[in-house]
Amino acid sequence: AQTVTQSQPEMSVQEAETVTLSCTYDTSESDYYLFWYKQPPSRQMILVIRQEAYKQQNATENRFSVNFQKAAKSFSLKISDSQLGDAAMYFCAYRSASGIYGGSQGNLIFGKGTKLSVKP
Amino acid sequence: NAGVTQTPKFQVLKTGQSMTLQCAQDMNHNSMYWYRQDPGMGLRLIYYSASEGTTDKGEVPNGYNVSRLNKREFSLRLESAAPSQTSVYFCASSIQGIGPQHFGDGTRLSIL
Numbered sequence: 282a283q284t285v286t287q288s289q290p291e292m293s294v295q296e297a298e299t300v301t302l303s304c305t306y307d308t309s310e311s312d313y314y315l316f317w318y319k320q321p322p323s324r325q326m327i328l329v330i331r332q333e334a335y336k337q338q339n340a341t342e343n344r345f346s347v348n349f350q351k352a353a354k355s356f357s358l359k360i361s362d363s364q365l366g367d368a369a370m371y372f373c374a375y376r377s378a379s380g381i382y383g384g385s386q387g388n389l390i391f392g393k394g395t396k397l398s399v400k401p
Numbered sequence: 402n403a404g405v406t407q408t409p410k411f412q413v414l415k416t417g418q419s420m421t422l423q424c425a426q427d428m429n430h431n432s433m434y435w436y437r438q439d440p441g442m443g444l445r446l447i448y449y450s451a452s453e454g455t456t457d458k459g460e461v462p463n464g465y466n467v468s469r470l471n472k473r474e475f476s477l478r479l480e481s482a483a484p485s486q487t488s489v490y491f492c493a494s495s496i497q498g499i500g501p502q503h504f505g506d507g508t509r510l511s512i513l
Contacts, residue, residue, distance in 0.1 A: 316501060326444075326491060326504035372443060388434065388459065389493075389502055391443040 283308045285375050287392035294363045295400050301348075302358045302395050304373030312378040315349065315356045316389070321369040329371070332356065334378070360397075368399045403427055407492050407505035414482045414512045422477040422508050424492030431497035433475035434459075435467060437488040438507070444491065450475055452497060482512045 284307045294300035306315070317329040332340045332349050339347050344364075348357045360367055373392040405426045414420055426433065431452045436444040436459075446459030450469040464486060466478045475494075479486055489509050493502040 318504075324489065324507045324509075326493075326507075328501045328503075331501055388446050388449055389444070391445075393441060393443040 283310070283313075283375050283377070283390050285373055285390050285392040287371075287373055287395050289395045290393075291396045291398070293398045293400060294360070294367075296363055296365060298363055299359060299361045300363055300397065302360075302371050302373075302397065304356045304358070304392055306354050306356065306373075306375050308354070308375065308377075310377055314376045314378055315347075316374040316376070317345070317347070317356075317358045318372045318374060318391075319367075319369045320372065320394070321366075326372075330358070363399050365399050365401060368397055370394045370396050405492055405494055405503050405505035407490075407508050409508060410506065411509050412511070414479075414510065416482060416484060416512060418482050418512075420479045420482060420510070422479075422490055422492075422510075423474070424476065424505060425474045426492075426494040426503070427473065428494060428503065429472070430494035430503075431472070432495045433469065434493040434495075434502065435465075435475070435477045436491045436493065437461065437486075438491060439488050447477065447490075484512050486510065487512045 286305045313334045315332045319327045319329050330342045344361045346359045372394045374389040408423045434449045435447040438444045448467040450456045453472045468476045489507045491507045492505045495502040
């Protein structure tokens, strides 16, 4: 079974600085997707960025980028120029891509999350 | 465009009461999911429906039932609520096999 581990329960960053959130995963599959979701105090789950395992190029969305190391099974999220609105819980998630529907019907497997605080 | 809509947003139940959480999506997605989120546990899958007419158990299905009423709607039922089911419940949907999951705003459920 696949697992996702976020080893940093809490992180803190100064406004305008850069922070990196860690995520490792365990899988025997070669084709899968990885995601970072943001959950602000409003409780919404907001997709930040996604990465296809077959793509070597790291995904980037504005100030958010990932460092995807497939061999090491590592998927870290870098937030540049941190803003107060970035304060939230961040969840790393894995989804199989095998089969028609996905090996687990497209289900997401989540890590336990990292709480990010941004200091003004 | 509403996306995924969950009702109610908050609910308090007594132990033993029954309750149905409603979820509807307007994105023409085939797959729908129910998760629970507990402190320090992340999100865990309760049940999912890969397509209309099918449902399957996820990681934590005990004490729950689901109904995929049609392509748009996927409900979660607690037949006899227990304090251990106090949690925040999220519904999500996705294009079958591809695309990210889109989440509703969640339902905070407290069982006394």
